[in-house]
Amino acid sequence: MQQSQLDAESIPLRLGTRRSALALAQSGMVAREITERTGRPVELVEITTYGDTSREHLAQIGGTGVFVSALRDALLAGRIDLAVHSLKDLPTAAPEGLVLAAVPPREDVRDVLVSREDLELAELVEKVQDRPVRIGTGSPRRMAQLNAWARKNDAAIETVPIRGNVDTRIGFVHSGELDAVVLAAAGLHRLGRGAEISQYLAPESMLPAPGQGALAIECRADSPELAAALGVLDHPETRAAVTAERALLAALEAGCSAPVAALARAGGENELRLEGVVGTADGATLLTMSTTGPLALGESAEQSAQALGLALAARLLDGGAAGLMGERA
Numbered sequence: 554m555q556q557s558q559l560d561a562e563s564i565p566l567r568l569g570t571r572r573s574a575l576a577l578a579q580s581g582m583v584a585r586e587i588t589e590r591t592g593r594p595v596e597l598v599e600i601t602t603y604g605d606t607s608r609e610h611l612a613q614i615g616g617t618g619v620f621v622s623a624l625r626d627a628l629l630a631g632r633i634d635l636a637v638h639s640l641k642d643l644p645t646a647a648p649e650g651l652v653l654a655a656v657p658p659r660e661d662v663r664d665v666l667v668s669r670e671d672l673e674l675a676e677l678v679e680k681v682q683d684r685p686v687r688i689g690t691g692s693p694r695r696m697a698q699l700n701a702w703a704r705k706n707d708a709a710i711e712t713v714p715i716r717g718n719v720d721t722r723i724g725f726v727h728s729g730e731l732d733a734v735v736l737a738a739a740g741l742h743r744l745g746r747g748a749e750i751s752q753y754l755a756p757e758s759m760l761p762a763p764g765q766g767a768l769a770i771e772c773r774a775d776s777p778e779l780a781a782a783l784g785v786l787d788h789p790e791t792r793a794a795v796t797a798e799r800a801l802l803a804a805l806e807a808g809c810s811a812p813v814a815a816l817a818r819a820g821g822e823n824e825l826r827l828e829g830v831v832g833t834a835d836g837a838t839l840l841t842m843s844t845t846g847p848l849a850l851g852e853s854a855e856q857s858a859q860a861l862g863l864a865l866a867a868r869l870l871d872g873g874a875a876g877l878m879g880e881r882a
Contacts, residue, residue, distance in 0.1 A: 565594040569624045569633035572599045578743045580637045590785045635772040640764035645803035654783035655770040656792040660739035662766040664759045666752040668733035673752040678708040685711040689734040697812040700836025739766040760814035760830045763798035789850040793858045800862025811877045823848045831874040
């Protein structure tokens with residue numbers, strides 16, 4: 554090996570990450586994995602995004618992209634070599650000049666309840682008789698499904714919009730301001746805080762966000778060698794699943810302010826089952842459908858997964874989802 558190649562491989566890769574404890578934990582995991590798999594040292598570069606500094610609700614400040622744009626700008630400007638995102642934060646439109654180099658194996662996709670006295674949802678409803686159970690979440694998707702559960706079970710629930718990091722959200726429970734909060738299991742697991750989970754919410758009653766539990770590793774398109782090196786972290790089944798989920802989301806996103814949930818899981822022999830939910834935040838209307846297609850893991854994997862997501866989105870629109878989303882472009 555030439556000396557210039559040896560020198561290049563000893564220079565740390567600059568990994569861009571948000572400053573939150575969860576983002577740093579996720580990026581640290583990826584950095585260690587890159588070093589272990591490639592031998593290349595990695596240093597974390599902390600970047601503040603607009604989504605981290607704004608106190609407005611996500612729907613008011615532009616949704617998922619607010620956590621991503623600053624990292625992508627740093628990538629394109631050459632200030633960092635790669636970035637790690639929570640995949641559910643990525644806008645569905647492909648960014649010019651960047652590539653999704655790897656999607657590592659997915660963590661637990663479920664949402665969880667963290668509650669006072671460590672009670673499950675049904676136990677909370679039974680215990681709190683004099684008022685609605687106050688449950689905090691910043692997600693319209695979670696609000697819709699919580700309210701749908703309450704309607705189905707004749708339970709009194711008030712969903713309260715909240716922002717903030719994990720400590721802030723769980724702090725609302727400890728202070729007594731809220732009875733419970735709903736969070737992603739993956740985040741608590743990655744922070745080593747799984748013991749604080751009061752209840753895992755089954756996907757049958759709380760379908761997750763598209764891409765939930767998965768990470769995305771991006772780099773510049775003009776760095777094919779780096780993209781190939783990072784590719785050793787890619788997990789084909791996870792990539793196929795999230796591709797299907799995000800294709801469904803992309804097909805519904807034009808003019809969509811309605812809560813959307815999606816989950817693709819391998820099942821049977823080389824099959825991918827995709828479930829989707831579109832609803833209203835009050836839970837009065839919840840449209841749920843599913844479909845099954847081939848789980849392709851070769852060159853046709855992305856095309857096959859996208860086709861599955863688009864097919865289910867078309868069925869949801871035909872089944873009334875368009876009416877839940879107002880005017881569409």
